[in-house]
Amino acid sequence: MRYIFIIQGEGRGHMTQAITLRNILVQQGHQVVEVLVGTSPNRIIPSFFEQKIQTKINTFQSPNFSPTPKSKRHSTTKSILFNLPRLRLYMKSIRFIKERIDFNQPDRVINFYEVLGGLTYYFYKIATPMICIAHQYLLMHNDFRFPNKSKSEIAGLLFFTRLTCLGAKKVLALSFGNFTNFNDGVFEVVPPLLREEVINAKASKGDFILGYLLNPQFETEIRSWHEQNAEHSLRFFWDNKHVSEEITQVDSTLSFHKLNDVEFINSMKSCKAYATTGGFESICEALYLQKPVLMVPAHIEQECNVVDAMNVHAGVSHTEFDLMKLIQYTPYYRPNHYFKDWTLTAEATFTDLLTQPIDLFSKIDRHYSFICVKALFNPSMYVKDESLLLESVTKSESGYDVSLVNT
Secondary structure, eight states, X not given: OEEEEEEEOSSSHHHHHHHHHHHHHHHTTOEEEEEEEEEOTTOOOOHHHHHHSOSOEEEEEOOOOOBOTTTOSBOHHHHHHHHGGGHHHHHHHHHHHHHHXXXXXXXXXXXXXXXXXXXXXXXXXXXXXXXXEEGGGGGGSTTOOBOSSOHHHHHHHXXXXXXXXXXXXXXXXXXXXXXXXXXXXXXXXXXXXXXXXXXXXXXXXXXXXXXXESSGGGHHHHHHHHXXXXXXXXXXXXXXXXXXXXXXXXXXXXXEEEOOHHHHHHHHHHOSEEEESOOHHHHHHHHHTTOOEEEOOSSHHXXXXXXXXXXXXXXXXXXXXXXXXXXXXXGGOOXXXXXXXXXXTHHHHHHHHHHSOOOTTOOOOGGGGSHHHHHHHOGGGBOSSSOOEEEEEEOXXXXXXXXXXXX
16 A cells, blocks of 8 residues: 655654554555654754655645744744744645645545645645554543633634544554543554664663753753752753754763664663653653653643653652752652553554545534533543642552652
């Protein structure tokens, strides 16, 4: 079978998932004939993706979430103001996606959470069935509980998520393994797509903390903590287009590295703990390699990831990169062995779901289109705690006890 991938280019998660899925399909004798990646002035395509995807890449302009310089979090207002003047450019991108599908005549289109992929299927009648893959589709699950943050932001996230899968015949929700399947024929709960390098890695416990920064604005926060705690060795990877050096060596115990998938996985398997902004993919890698995680979410989507990750005991969350919270937690971390078994079912699961015949008359149930409205008024959709912050860790008969506090 012939496939086209459409990929949201923000962060590294969707790209590494695409690499893994491409390898699974090729090993089964299928072809990925082209990869379409959404880009913006704030995004660059990492060199590791260009090397590993081994497929023709075309790019198009896509909406981007803009961080505020002071808070490092994605700003809804700033993002809207940035993207509104670019609507005509995005319509051009939609036409481009349609043209590439028409040219390649694939058997399936795989959309990794790119909103313009969904809108292409909304504006045009495309015969090729689209399958959508992302962790964010788990937000549509009846049992998912959201953090007690802005209900309007949650509703906006759900609305955006629904837009990405407009016209899809199958929607695959990547999961840590703690949810039952959906009760319809379109949505499916599936294991994460971890790369072969992670699956085959032999983990060890080194003497440094590894980190990944989606927003380079967090650099100041890391440097500030390091100045007060220079005895702890830190190694952070980042997507910083303003820095040309592969490694920015601050001193003997702090360095910033341009994102490189080989070096990142080597560091992940040998670190003692991991700190990140809350992206699903790297949390999964840490869970698989049994590394405790500090999660500092940079936007509402990552806030949701953190709630989900806390439910499978991936680690702890905080509002800033206070790495002492992670250091306190690390001695009491217990690996999640079920997650490893769940992850190893991915190849068989995706081979089956992406190659089996698709019901071309299947449609996403209407109630998913109104879930964003439901989020504004239904308190049962939210967790009871205002946040999931680490206050203290004390030893108990079960091994550890994490005290969480409201803020």
